[in-house]
Amino acid sequence: MYIPPLPNECYVIMHPKILLFIVVLFIFTDVTPASTDPNLVSIVYFEKKPYGIQEILSKYIKIQSLSGSESEAGKFIKTLCAENGLYITQMGDTDGNYNFTASILPLDKNIPNIIFLNHLDVVPAGDITQWDFPPFSGEIIDSEIWGRGAWDNKGAAIMQIFTVIEIAKRYKNKSLKYNVSILSVSCEETQCDGGIKYVLDNFLETLNPAVVIGEGPPALKGIIKNKPELSLFGISVAQKRALWLRLKLELKTNGHSSVTPLTYANKEMVVALNNLFEKKTKIIFNDLNIDLLKQFGTLNKGFSGFFLKHPKLFKGLITPKLREDPLLLALFSNTITLTSLSDDNNRINAIPNIVTAVLDCRLLPGESTDKFLKILQRSLSNKNITIEILKEMKDGPISSNSTNFYKHLESAILTNYKHSKTATVLLPSSNDISLFRQYGIPGYSSIPVQIDRKYLECIHNLNERIPSNILDKGKDTYVNFIELCLDEA
Numbered sequence: 001m002y003i004p005p006l007p008n009e010c011y012v013i014m015h016p017k018i019l020l021f022i023v024v025l026f027i028f029t030d031v032t033p034a035s036t037d038p039n040l041v042s043i044v045y046f047e048k049k050p051y052g053i054q055e056i057l058s059k060y061i062k063i064q065s066l067s068g069s070e071s072e073a074g075k076f077i078k079t080l081c082a083e084n085g086l087y088i089t090q091m092g093d094t095d096g097n098y099n100f101t102a103s104i105l106p107l108d109k110n111i112p113n114i115i116f117l118n119h120l121d122v123v124p125a126g127d128i129t130q131w132d133f134p135p136f137s138g139e140i141i142d143s144e145i146w147g148r149g150a151w152d153n154k155g156a157a158i159m160q161i162f163t164v165i166e167i168a169k170r171y172k173n174k175s176l177k178y179n180v181s182i183l184s185v186s187c188e189e190t191q192c193d194g195g196i197k198y199v200l201d202n203f204l205e206t207l208n209p210a211v212v213i214g215e216g217p218p219a220l221k222g223i224i225k226n227k228p229e230l231s232l233f234g235i236s237v238a239q240k241r242a243l244w245l246r247l248k249l250e251l252k253t254n255g256h257s258s259v260t261p262l263t264y265a266n267k268e269m270v271v272a273l274n275n276l277f278e279k280k281t282k283i284i285f286n287d288l289n290i291d292l293l294k295q296f297g298t299l300n301k302g303f304s305g306f307f308l309k310h311p312k313l314f315k316g317l318i319t320p321k322l323r324e325d326p327l328l329l330a331l332f333s334n335t336i337t338l339t340s341l342s343d344d345n346n347r348i349n350a351i352p353n354i355v356t357a358v359l360d361c362r363l364l365p366g367e368s369t370d371k372f373l374k375i376l377q378r379s380l381s382n383k384n385i386t387i388e389i390l391k392e393m394k395d396g397p398i399s400s401n402s403t404n405f406y407k408h409l410e411s412a413i414l415t416n417y418k419h420s421k422t423a424t425v426l427l428p429s430s431n432d433i434s435l436f437r438q439y440g441i442p443g444y445s446s447i448p449v450q451i452d453r454k455y456l457e458c459i460h461n462l463n464e465r466i467p468s469n470i471l472d473k474g475k476d477t478y479v480n481f482i483e484l485c486l487d488e489a
């Protein structure tokens with residue numbers, strides 16, 4: 001029986017239209033010079049030797065850390081953090097359950113904690129002969145750092161680690177309102193029980209999170225036609241949740257297919273799925289995606305702008321446009337994807353009695369599983385099909401975009417990147433941050449770097465790599481964010 005792979009969804013390829021549509025807030029902030037002191041930038045020590053941010057990422061990529069085999073990578077990061085003055089708290093120390101925090105103050109001081117969340121595991125490299133450079137080489141070639149994890153999630157993690165080390169140096173011996181930590185966890189990509197779930201089940205109080213910042217979208221340029229130089233930084237406050245289902249149909253018929261029965265399992269399942277997929281996907285408007293449309297309206301002049309600013313009134317005009325693009329549709333509907341159809345039969349002249357189908361469904365925030373399943377069952381129009389829930393993610397609340405943390409993150413981005421805007425976004429996929437939101441902790445997903453779209457297409461794909469010059473700028477932006485939090489009146 002085919003069991004679908006668990007989520008490997010930390011990445012989101014930000015299709016330009018998605019970014020355009022997911023704009024909710026544009027904040028206009030005065031641009032002031034970046035605060036980073038060049039003398040403090042980006043040198044850390046590992047085994048008593050100095051390294052820059054690019055070299056450390058290169059070393060980290062060289063350690064293969066597929067989901068379930070994270071210990072070696074974890075020990076590397078932990079050693080690096082400890083050697084540079086951070087306090088370590090271990091939260092599981094075996095493969096598949098290797099998690100720890102590295103903080104500027106010991107966690108037992110119980111100071112509210114600003115947490116940078118990252119994961120140690122990477123997805124498999126696929127066909128390594130198809131890579132231009134070996135996937136675990138960590139090569140730095142032509143200003144690019146190559147290898148699996150260069151973006152997801154090792155590149156982002158290294159920016160976080162350099163941030164926390166720099167903050168620890170700057171704020172040494174000062175009385176602090178917040179602790180600042182990185183939290184590195186196992187198997188985000190497979191969502192095993194030893195990763196973030198284990199940490200929050202057992203160490204939530206120890207962590208004492210005030211806010212969590214994790215992986216999310218980078219900025220993209222060229223989104224707005226008449227402002228090609230403008231970079232849009234998405235800050236995610238919510239995500240859709242996965243509901244994975246197995247449909248099963250059992251129908252005993254004669255075994256030999258030389259005489260076709262009037263009906264049989266495979267035929268019935270195909271007909272039922274056809275009923276399901278012939279139905280038009282229902283467009284669902286909620287507060288978040290209505291705001292997206294309204295903001296999109298403010299970017300557009302003329303009639304289309306006017307329609308979008310009044311989405312409920314012009315739903316009939318807007319809906320067909322949403323249906324034209326799968327990515328847009330994902331932000332305005334509960335989606336259903338058939339990811340497996342199986343009957344375990346490899347004989348051409350035999351009729352199997354059991355057929356199963358696996359559906360990867362993604363529900364918008366606030367949508368009920370029961371209601372969704374009832375509609376699904378009705379759409380299949382076959383009462384012999386049973387529906388089993390393989391996995392269901394909990395609905396997480398939406399984090400507010402009016403907290404000081406959000407405002408400071410936004411302000412840090414706008415300070416460090418000229419010609420930029422920020423946008424509050426909803427992600428069509430999910431990552432570990434949603435678990436924090438379920439405990440009422442605000443969680444924001446954003447990686448404050450500018451990156452060309454061609455690099456995003458390599459995430460979880462062949463030839464993953466990033467431009468080496470984005471790392472320091474991303475780190476500077478995170479440092480600036482933390483300064484704003486710590487220097488709050």
Ligand SMILES: [Zn+2]
Nearest residue numbers: 010011152153
């Ligand atoms: Zn990831």
